[in-house]
Structures are given as C-alpha cells and as structure tokens.
Amino acid sequence: MILIEGALLVLAISAIIAALNIWQSSADKNMAGGCQATLVIGRSAEGIPIEACQLNGSDPQAGNVLLVVGSIHGDEPDGKRVVDALLSNVAPVGSNIWLIRDGNPDGALLGTRRNANEVDINRNFPVKWLASDPAARTYSGPSPASEPETIALMSAVEKIAPTQIVVFHQPYELIDCPPERPSTISDRLSQLTGYKSECIPGEKSGSPTNSYTGTFTIWVNSTFPNATAVTFELGQTTMDAKITTISQALRVLAVEKAYLP
Numbered sequence: 001m002i003l004i005e006g007a008l009l010v011l012a013i014s015a016i017i018a019a020l021n022i023w024q025s026s027a028d029k030n031m032a033g034g035c036q037a038t039l040v041i042g043r044s045a046e047g048i049p050i051e052a053c054q055l056n057g058s059d060p061q062a063g064n065v066l067l068v069v070g071s072i073h074g075d076e077p078d079g080k081r082v083v084d085a086l087l088s089n090v091a092p093v094g095s096n097i098w099l100i101r102d103g104n105p106d107g108a109l110l111g112t113r114r115n116a117n118e119v120d121i122n123r124n125f126p127v128k129w130l131a132s133d134p135a136a137r138t139y140s141g142p143s144p145a146s147e148p149e150t151i152a153l154m155s156a157v158e159k160i161a162p163t164q165i166v167v168f169h170q171p172y173e174l175i176d177c178p179p180e181r182p183s184t185i186s187d188r189l190s191q192l193t194g195y196k197s198e199c200i201p202g203e204k205s206g207s208p209t210n211s212y213t214g215t216f217t218i219w220v221n222s223t224f225p226n227a228t229a230v231t232f233e234l235g236q237t238t239m240d241a242k243i244t245t246i247s248q249a250l251r252v253l254a255v256e257k258a259y260l261p
C-alpha cells in the first residue's frame with residue numbers, strides 16, 4: 001500500500017513538473033527576445049566586459065543594420081530601459097538589430113557621467129577632439145580615444161557595420177539632428193514617438209556656435225559614409241509607456257530603408 005501511494009506521489013510530481021515545463025516553454029515563446037549572438041567589444045577601465053547583442057530573429061542579410069546604444073553617460077540610465085524593452089521580443093522580419101545596453105558600466109556603478117578615469121566618453125572620440133580641463137564634467141581625456149570604453153564602441157561600429165545608430169542620452173527630451181547629415185532620421189523618429197526633432201543648440205554642423213567636440217555621433221558620421229548616428233535625448237524621467245513607444249518606433253525604423261546620407 002505504501003509502495004502504491006509512493007508511486008502515485010511520483011506520478012503526481014511528474015505531472016506537475018511536466019505542466020510547469022509546458023508553461024515555461026509557452027512563456028519562452030511569448031518572451032522570445034534575448035540575443036542570438038553576443039560580442040564582447042571591450043572592457044571598461046575597471047575591467048567590466050562591454051557587450052554587443054544581436055537581437056534574436058535578426059537577419060544577418062538585412063540591408064539595414066540598426067545599432068542601439070542604451071547609455072554612454074553613467075548618470076543617464078533610461079536608454080537601457082529602451083534596450084530592455086527591445087530585448088523582450090524577437091527582431092521584426094527583415095531586420096538586423098544590435099544592442100549595446102551599457103557603453104559605460106563603470107560610470108553606471110559610480111552614478112557619474114564620466115568613466116572610472118573621470119573622462120567623458122562622449123568627448124573622447126578621435127574626430128574634432130579638443131583638449132579640455134580635467135576638472136570639467138566633460139573632460140575629453142589625455143588624448144583622442146584614450147579610454148577603453150571609447151575604443152570598445154569604435155570597435156563595435158567597425159565590426160557590426162550599422163547603417164543606423166541611435167544612442168540615448170538625457171535629459172533634453174528631444175531627438176537631436178545628426179551631425180554631418182540631414183535630419184530625415186530624426187524627423188521620422190519624431191513622427192513615430194512624438195518627441196520633437198530639434199538640434200541641440202550648436203549641434204548643427206557648420207553652426208558658428210557648434211560647441212561639441214569628440215562625440216560618438218560626430219565620429220561615426222564623419223568616418224562611415226554609409227552610417228547615420230543620431231542622439232535621442234530622453235527626459236529627466238520617462239514613463240514606461242513612452243519607453244514602449246520608443247522601442248516600437250525603433251522596430252519600425254529597423255525594417256525601413258536605411259536613412260543614408
């Protein structure tokens with residue numbers, strides 16, 4: 001009798017485990033995002049790996065390659081929420097989406113704009129680099145591309161060869177005009193998200209008030225004729241619904257014809 005009860009118990013437990021497995025696999029189907037390939041593109045000054053992820057379902061043959069960078073400044077974390085939203089679903093058919101969730105993990109841990117060497121990565125790129133005061137929050141570093149995070153992002157762009165790059169910052173709540181490019185991509189993102197398409201003062205190339213030096217977008221757009229990089233400025237705070245809207249807009253952008261110069 002005890003043996004039969006034991007056998008029934010084993011059967012009951014097996015049935016529960018099987019049911020849980022079915023539930024788990026259907027959950028996986030609904031949340032089928034994640035990465036189909038991961039590249040370690042470099043390490044931070046403190047040795048934290050910086051990774052690029054190719055979203056599951058991406059088509060390596062797609063003509064348009066979208067790269068999304070969640071964060072470069074450690075105290076501007078909300079773009080990582082957009083990346084997380086993108087990671088919760090497979091890439092749309094005919095798209096190739098790459099994600100760098102965090103380009104400055106040391107800054108994120110420290111809660112600072114700059115990296116662990118107190119350099120502003122977004123002033124350290126080697127086009128229009130300008131020496132600056134080490135005490136400044138936008139310190140450009142001892143020399144162009146002196147920082148491992150800068151080199152990691154450069155190597156990612158060289159390896160992934162994106163046609164479109166959207167990099168998130170805060171807090172101006174607008175889509176900046178891409179340096180050296182028409183604002184077509186910003187206008188399209190504006191249409192899809194409701195954020196205004198507007199040059200951050202001085203960003204427009206040739207502007208006499210242009211104050212930006214050594215930024216990621218200046219480097220990409222000056223170096224790669226087939227790529228357009230644009231800065232998306234989230235606000236100080238962003239509701240979850242807006243994050244979802246932006247992630248959906250990026251999915252639309254990813255399947256559209258690339259906004260080439």
Ligand SMILES: [Zn+2]
Nearest residue numbers: 073076169170
């Ligand atoms: Zn920023």
